[in-house]
Amino acid sequence: MQExxxxxxxxxHCHSTFSDGIYTPTQLVDFAKDNAIEVLALTDHDTxxxxxxxxxxxxxxxxxxxSGVELSVQWQGIPLHIVALxxxxxxxxLVNLLEKNQATRQARARKIADLLCxxxxxDLYDKVVAVAGVSQIGRPHFASVMVAEGIVDKxxxxxxxxxxxxxxxxxxxxxxxxxxxxPDLAGSCDLxxxxxxxxxxxxxxxxxxxxDFSEYGGTGIEVVSGNENPQHVRTxxxxxxxxxxxASVGSDFHGPYSSWSQLGKYTAxxxxxxxxxxxxxxx
Ligand code: AMP
Ligand code: MN
Ligand code: MN
Ligand code: MN
Numbered sequence: 557m558q559e560x561x562x563x564x565x566x567x568x569h570c571h572s573t574f575s576d577g578i579y580t581p582t583q584l585v586d587f588a589k590d591n592a593i594e595v596l597a598l599t600d601h602d603t604x605x606x607x608x609x610x611x612x613x614x615x616x617x618x619x620x621x622x623s624g625v626e627l628s629v630q631w632q633g634i635p636l637h638i639v640a641l642x643x644x645x646x647x648x649x650l651v652n653l654l655e656k657n658q659a660t661r662q663a664r665a666r667k668i669a670d671l672l673c674x675x676x677x678x679d680l681y682d683k684v685v686a687v688a689g690v691s692q693i694g695r696p697h698f699a700s701v702m703v704a705e706g707i708v709d710k711x712x713x714x715x716x717x718x719x720x721x722x723x724x725x726x727x728x729x730x731x732x733x734x735x736x737x738x739p740d741l742a743g744s745c746d747l748x749x750x751x752x753x754x755x756x757x758x759x760x761x762x763x764x765x766x767x768d769f770s771e772y773g774g775t776g777i778e779v780v781s782g783n784e785n786p787q788h789v790r791t792x793x794x795x796x797x798x799x800x801x802x803a804s805v806g807s808d809f810h811g812p813y814s815s816w817s818q819l820g821k822y823t824a825x826x827x828x829x830x831x832x833x834x835x836x837x838x839x
Contacts, residue, residue, distance in 0.1 A: 565594040566834045567820045568624065569639055569750065569778065569806025572598055574606035575626075576696040578811025581610035584819070587812075589617040591820040595837050597624030599639050599806070602657040603692045607645060620837050625650075626750060628657055631734040631765055634755060635721060638737070639778065639804065641833065643745035650744075653737060658692060664730055665693045671727065672698075672718060677707060695719045696810070721756075735772060742773020746833050748804040749774060751781035752795075753788050759795075766799050776802035776833050780825050782809075782817040789823050796830060803830035 571577030572584050579587060581598060588596045596619050598610045604625050614621035623645055627638045643650055665688075669681035680701050687704075688697040699714035708714045721728045741747060749769055752762055766777070777799075779792040796803050809819040 564820050567593050567807050568597040568804050569599050570809040571600055572606045574603050575600035575692045576694050581606040582613045585610050585613035593820045595620045595834050597622040597641050599624035599626040601626050601692050604645050628731045629734045629737050630729045630731040633729045635728050637750035639748040639750045641746040649740040661693050738772030747774045748776040750778050770799055776804050779803045780805050780822045782807050782822050784823045786823055802833040804833045
């Protein structure tokens, strides 16, 4: 295999039906096998409930499966995502944090429905709860219902018009503080700042965030998330080296419908100049 393609054997950020993904864990792992992925982490939002099924499926294909989760937190009022990798699924502190975030998701769904009512939309709550089913409820479930109800024609428009952070007001900072969450998990797993380019912050502010993140025990950043501008990836590689953090990679795959996020597909990184978090997991 060409050196430039090597890292695409690895995908450390994707979603299943246990949060806002389209595929069940088994379907996701089948798809990973079809895409020749050798190291896979399932990172659902605030839940590890899909891990046993995915691990079981990965075993039959000899895919190295890493426990993962994408945690919702906030820093200076900005909602952030932390990808935790390689933890013990019975870790009491992690389980406790997940239970709290899941309760927050439930309560937030009612509050988002109320907010939309104030903007003149019908009360979507019951339909959104039904669509989410056993999945961790989130804004994509609202977006699906808004498409089904003919309020918007595409999920993206639901975010652009109603669900994006700028529309959420105080609901955007409903999550636990980074400073509270990190010390509970630090030292027991890899803690990766997810998709830094997706937060609306300057590079200067990102460096301030990473100063705190490193101090609290953060270990790495996603230098690439899906199909990103190579210049942005170069910038994150520089930042990653400056803070002596490890590098993680992922597609943030949610389903086959997306043109910008496909399992195992992401902009090439300069692997040789970084400390890849997955090297310890390669066979
Ligand atoms: P939540 O977990 O409820 O905060 O929803 C976050 C999820 O919604 C992300 O993981 C994405 O799947 C999706 N999402 C967030 N922002 C956008 C956006 N601006 N456009 C499309 N999807 C988005
Ligand atoms: Mn998502
Ligand atoms: Mn995310
Ligand atoms: Mn994600």
